[in-house]
Every structure is written in structure tokens, then in C-alpha cells.
Amino acid sequence: MADIERESMEFDVVIVGAGPAGLSAAIRLKQIDPDLNVVVLEKGSEVGAHILSGAVLDPVGLNALIPDWKEKGAPIRTEVKSDSFVVLGPSGSVRIPNWPMPRLMSNHGNYIVSMGNVCRWLAEQAEGLGIEIFPGMAASALVMEGERVAGVVAGEMGKQSDGTPGPSYEPGMELRGKYVFIAEGVRGSLARQLIEKYDLSAGHEPQKFGIGMKEIWEIDPAKHREGTVVHTMGWPLGKNAGGGSFIYHAENNQVFIGFVVHLNYANPYLYPYAEFQRFKHHPMVAELLEGGKRVAYGARAISEGGWQSIPKLTVPGAALLGCSAGFVNVPRIKGNHNAILSGIAAAEAAAAAIKAGREGDELTDYEADVRSGEIARDLKRVRNVKPAWSRTGMIGSLMLGGIDMWGAGIFNRNVLFTWKHGKTDAAATGKAARYKPIDYPKPDGKLSFDRLTNVAFSFTNHEESQPCHLRLKDPSVPIRVNLPEYAEPAQRYCPAGVYEVVEDASVPEGARFVINFQNCVHCKTCDIKDPSQNIVWTTPQGGDGPNYPNM
Structure with missing residues (x-):
């Protein structure tokens, strides 16, 4: 597929993801310079379709971006x-x-708030400034020029289940930019590629x-x-x-x-x-x-890694924004305000660079702003709550984390200094032989529901003829390794019932690993928690996935 010829379009800034970070970056770019050519790509069928958050919104980010958001009718009431x-x-x-x-x-x-509805409103503000937003356009690959990220491939559709082009195949386009902002959300596929390719987590906690x-x-x-x-x-x-x-x-x-x-x-x-x-x-x-x-x-x-786990944020031509970088304040259960602030900071760095005649370099001013500005102040003071919980449990975290946050608030320093996280979540998974199965009650259909019934209420849809977007590095690992050693936890950690182990006497192993990718709600848990790190989440064709109404 590498020899496919694609049309290309040139922009000043290409933004992947129409969440709070990506939309805020787009809006701030146009506020600074209305002549900048900015495009936002969204893999959901519409803006907000893939947005899910609690959410209690701290308006500090929105106050900085659109101070008169109340007068403009933001759905924040x-x-x-x-x-x-x-x-x-x-x-x-x-x-x-x-x-x-x-x-x-x-x-x-x-x-x-419903962050889905907030993002829909932000998209309206962006379009009012002349920003092009393309929903249903999954960014499936990076466009590289040497070590520089020069753009993304988006809109590739119509592949058959074996990965070959089908009769309605569309190769998509290359959308090239002087700078590319990756704002895909948690564990996005392009962000993961950048972090691995450039070793952006080196020197930081997992x-x-x-x-x-x-x-x-x-x-x-x-x-x-x-x-x-x-x-x-x-x-x-x-x-x-x-x-x-x-x-x-x-x-x-x-x-x-x-x-x-x-x-x-x-x-x-x-x-x-x-x-x-x-x-x-x-x-x-x-x-x-x-x-x-x-x-x-x-x-x-x-x-949930917080301050210690924020990777290096920039590579030549690209930057990580919002949850692609990990700006959630865990004890507050809030990250949307920091996502918006990161979009503002990235936009200001890119606009200054473009005005100075630069392109394709590292936006070091953005990194410096995050490491020393409002986001840093928010995350540094809570940096030890998550590792304290991991080491000492809930009660210990309440006590130690509370003392540390009080110290940070009063003395502007963490009395516990900086604790480390240690293992990745995948590596933390224990061997099944050390544990007993947990007996869970059956759903009653009134307060509790089985997974497949609930997935119907996510309005998820995937074209079944396309390739499975949940890739196994080694198809034998689930049955050969994960089942005997870990009781194949994918059957349980997936909140949408995507993974099954099916008994099958016709195969030598006596069981098959089945992936029902049509159910996938794009949560990325499998990519994170698989103890063998054998599952890789990639983008399905654009528009597929959940269609959240007002999450």
C-alpha cells in the first residue's frame, strides 16, 4: 500500500482531533492571525460523537480562550x-x-457539562472564524519528510477485510502542514507512534x-x-x-x-x-x-500519570496536545481545562513560528509553556496522589496525598517531593495462578445490564467488511500465553465485549480468540492493559465507532 498515489492539500496547521484541545488550538490560531489556513480532522461521524467525559468543567481554560462564552451561548449552565x-x-x-x-x-x-455538546459549540465558534472541520476523516498515518512530521493521511476508506482495496476504495488524502497538532485523546494511534518513534517518554515515568x-x-x-x-x-x-x-x-x-x-x-x-x-x-x-x-x-x-508521566511534547513539525500528552489532574478528576490551555499554548507557539518564517521545527516555546505555566502549576501540586494510592491504597492516599496537596497549596512545594509510578499498567497484571476468580452477580436488567445490551446505548457502528482495527502482533499469544498465564483478561477488561475465548475442539489449542471489533467503543483499554502488549489499537475508517449523543 506504500505505492498509493494520493492528492495533497497544504495548510499552515493540521490538527488531528476535534476535542477540547484541538478545537481550542484552532480557535486560538485564528484569533491571532485570521489569515492562517487551519484544518481540523475528526474521526467521529460528527464533532462530539467520540467525546466522553464526566464532566465537571473548570472554566479557567475557556475563560482564557473565549472570555464571553456565556454571552455566546455556550452549553455550560x-x-x-x-x-x-x-x-x-x-x-x-x-x-x-x-x-x-x-x-x-x-x-x-x-x-x-456534556463535553460532547461543549465541543459541538466550540466547533461552531471555530467554523465562524473560517476554520475547516472535517468529521468522519480518520487520520490513519503520518506523512514524514526525513525526521520531520509533514502531515497526515486521512480519509482512507473502502478496504476489504484482508486489507486490500475494495471496489469502493478511496485512498484518502495527504493533508500537509507547517505544523501538525496531535490531539487524538488518550492513547491515540498517531500519538503512540510519535512517542515510540522519538522515544518521547525517555526520562519520564510511564x-x-x-x-x-x-x-x-x-x-x-x-x-x-x-x-x-x-x-x-x-x-x-x-x-x-x-x-x-x-x-x-x-x-x-x-x-x-x-x-x-x-x-x-x-x-x-x-x-x-x-x-x-x-x-x-x-x-x-x-x-x-x-x-x-x-x-x-x-x-x-x-x-492518570500526571506530572511525572508527561512525555516530551514536541518533535520536528508536530506537537502532542491534551490527553494525547496526559494532562489530567487525577484527584480533581479533571483534564478538560488543561486540554484547552494546551491548545492555546500550542497555537501561540505555532503562530509565532509561522510569523517568523519557520516551519517543520520543534515548537520549544510550547513545551516551555506547559512545563512552567498554568498546566504545570495545576499538575505539580497533585503529582504524588496517584503513586501514593498505588503504593499505600485508598486510606494511605487520602492521608499522604492530602498532606502533600496541602503542603503544595500553602508552601508551593510538595512535601513528599516526587514519587515514581514504577511499572506500566500492563506489567502490573499478575499471574492467574495467584488469584481466585471473582463471582459477579448477574445483571438484573433494571439497574445493571450486560455489556452487549449497554453497548447498544453507545450507538456504536463499524462497517463489518473493513479490516479489524484491533491488530495482534502475534495471533498465537492470546491462547498460547495469555490464557494459561493470565486467564486471558481481555475477556474482562474490555467494557464492550469485544474479546472472547471460544472453545473449539477443531483446533489444536482447543480454543479460539475472537475479536468482535464491531462492538469497539474506542476506549483503548486493550492497547493499555494487555499483559503481553500484543494488541495495537488503530483507527477504523472514518465515521465508525460510537455516536455519543451528549456524553
Whole structure:
């Protein structure tokens, strides 16, 4: 396929990903110089279709980008009115008082939002400035000129299942830019290529991740408390894994229910999706949801490494933005504000470079801004919360992390200095022989649901005739290695039921590894957690995947 001839288009800046980082970068570029030629590529069928976030938005980034966002009708209206932290037990709960919490943990002045709808609104602002946005255009490859990233290949469609061109094959185009911004979100395929090719993580801690699952419920109006935010820890995960939940009362009697499991868990029998479904049967949650109905479901990975894990951000001609780099503040469960700030910083660096007549070099000013500016101030002060949780558990993290955050807030330095993360999440997976299988209750169809039923509420669709976008480096590994050593955890860590081990007496191994890629919600968990690092997530053809309505 390397000899395919493609048409090309030239831009000043090519942006991959119409999330908060990519759209903010595009808008800021045009604010600085309306004559700049900027294009945004989005693999989803529309802007917002692949956006999933909690989300409680800290408006600091948006205030910097579009100060009059309220007057311009941004879909950001539900201000947080009540904010609580709760530790759950199997049948009860204990609320942690707000007063000992570090001030940075307060949600005063923040908003409960659908980030999908916020991105749709940002896209409208971008298009009003003359920015071209192409949804349904997956960027599938980098265009290289020597060591420089010169653009991307986008819009390649119509391959057959064996990877050869089909009768309706379209080779796509090369979209070339003086600079290319990679803003694909967590564990994006092009970002992964850049990090590996240029060894951008050298000298930094490995990135850490969580899997976040979310449902939107319409509940009884009598139970709805618009503006209420609740975060929980503890049951049902206990000592099996780190993580917690969120419950956000949004507009229109809707509640956003989410559950996060840190992917550095050791027990390969852990089933994150089943833990989420079990969580909804806690009396506190069940009472809230009783009489309501689930209207949407989705999942995505979350970058959790924080300050220590941010890779080098620039290579010749390209830069990593937003969750492609990993700017999530873990204890605050917020990253959208930093994604927007990174887009602003990258845009300002690129605009200055282009004005100076440069192109294709490294945007070192962008890297310097992230390492010393607002993003650094936000992430440095919480840098030890995640590694403290990994080493000491939930209670230890609450105590040590709290002390460290208070110290950072008062003295502007971390009293714990900088803790390391250690292993990757894949390497943290333990051998099955050391653990016992976990007996999970069956879904009741009212509060809890099986994976395939819930995937239907993500409105996911993939053209079945295309090549499987979930690539195995060695097809024999799942049955030959992962099954006997780890009980093949892909059957459980995937929140969409993509992977199955099917007994089959007709093959020598007695079982087959089946990939139902049509179910994939693009969460990237398999690319992260596979203990053999044998699964590589790549982009399917443009427009395929989930179609989230207002996640």
C-alpha cells in the first residue's frame, strides 16, 4: 500500500482531533492571525460523537480562550451547588467532611457539562472564524519528510477485510502542514507512534491509566438535585483495585453516573464493567436510580500519570496536545481545562513560528509553556496522589496525598517531593495462578445490564467488511500465553465485549480468540492493559465507532 498515489492539500496547521484541545488550538490560531489556513480532522461521524467525559468543567481554560462564552451561548449552565466525597461500604456510607479537603479540591465555580455538546459549540465558534472541520476523516498515518512530521493521511476508506482495496476504495488524502497538532485523546494511534518513534517518554515515568465507564440516566424529578456533585471511593473495589465513582446531577432530570477503575490492578480476574454494574446496587445509588431509565452508555481510558508521566511534547513539525500528552489532574478528576490551555499554548507557539518564517521545527516555546505555566502549576501540586494510592491504597492516599496537596497549596512545594509510578499498567497484571476468580452477580436488567445490551446505548457502528482495527502482533499469544498465564483478561477488561475465548475442539489449542471489533467503543483499554502488549489499537475508517449523543 506504500505505492498509493494520493492528492495533497497544504495548510499552515493540521490538527488531528476535534476535542477540547484541538478545537481550542484552532480557535486560538485564528484569533491571532485570521489569515492562517487551519484544518481540523475528526474521526467521529460528527464533532462530539467520540467525546466522553464526566464532566465537571473548570472554566479557567475557556475563560482564557473565549472570555464571553456565556454571552455566546455556550452549553455550560449547571453550576455546581453541592459537592461531597463519600466512602462506601457494602451497605452503608460515610461522608468525608469538606473542611479537611485541600482547597484545590473544591468545585465552587465549576460546571456540570456534556463535553460532547461543549465541543459541538466550540466547533461552531471555530467554523465562524473560517476554520475547516472535517468529521468522519480518520487520520490513519503520518506523512514524514526525513525526521520531520509533514502531515497526515486521512480519509482512507473502502478496504476489504484482508486489507486490500475494495471496489469502493478511496485512498484518502495527504493533508500537509507547517505544523501538525496531535490531539487524538488518550492513547491515540498517531500519538503512540510519535512517542515510540522519538522515544518521547525517555526520562519520564510511564503513563498510567484508568478505565472510565459512564451512563446517563433520566431519574424521578423528585430525586433530582441539579448542580449536585458526589464522588465515592471504596466499595465495591475494596483492595482489588484503585478507583471510584462520580454522580453528577445535570440538567433536565438527568444524572451522569460514572465509574473509574485504575488499570494497574493485579488480579486478572477483575472485571471493571461488572464492578460498575455492581456499584449501582449500593443502597445509596439504587435509591437514586429506582424508577429511572438509562439513556446512554460509553467508556474511555483516562490518563492518570500526571506530572511525572508527561512525555516530551514536541518533535520536528508536530506537537502532542491534551490527553494525547496526559494532562489530567487525577484527584480533581479533571483534564478538560488543561486540554484547552494546551491548545492555546500550542497555537501561540505555532503562530509565532509561522510569523517568523519557520516551519517543520520543534515548537520549544510550547513545551516551555506547559512545563512552567498554568498546566504545570495545576499538575505539580497533585503529582504524588496517584503513586501514593498505588503504593499505600485508598486510606494511605487520602492521608499522604492530602498532606502533600496541602503542603503544595500553602508552601508551593510538595512535601513528599516526587514519587515514581514504577511499572506500566500492563506489567502490573499478575499471574492467574495467584488469584481466585471473582463471582459477579448477574445483571438484573433494571439497574445493571450486560455489556452487549449497554453497548447498544453507545450507538456504536463499524462497517463489518473493513479490516479489524484491533491488530495482534502475534495471533498465537492470546491462547498460547495469555490464557494459561493470565486467564486471558481481555475477556474482562474490555467494557464492550469485544474479546472472547471460544472453545473449539477443531483446533489444536482447543480454543479460539475472537475479536468482535464491531462492538469497539474506542476506549483503548486493550492497547493499555494487555499483559503481553500484543494488541495495537488503530483507527477504523472514518465515521465508525460510537455516536455519543451528549456524553
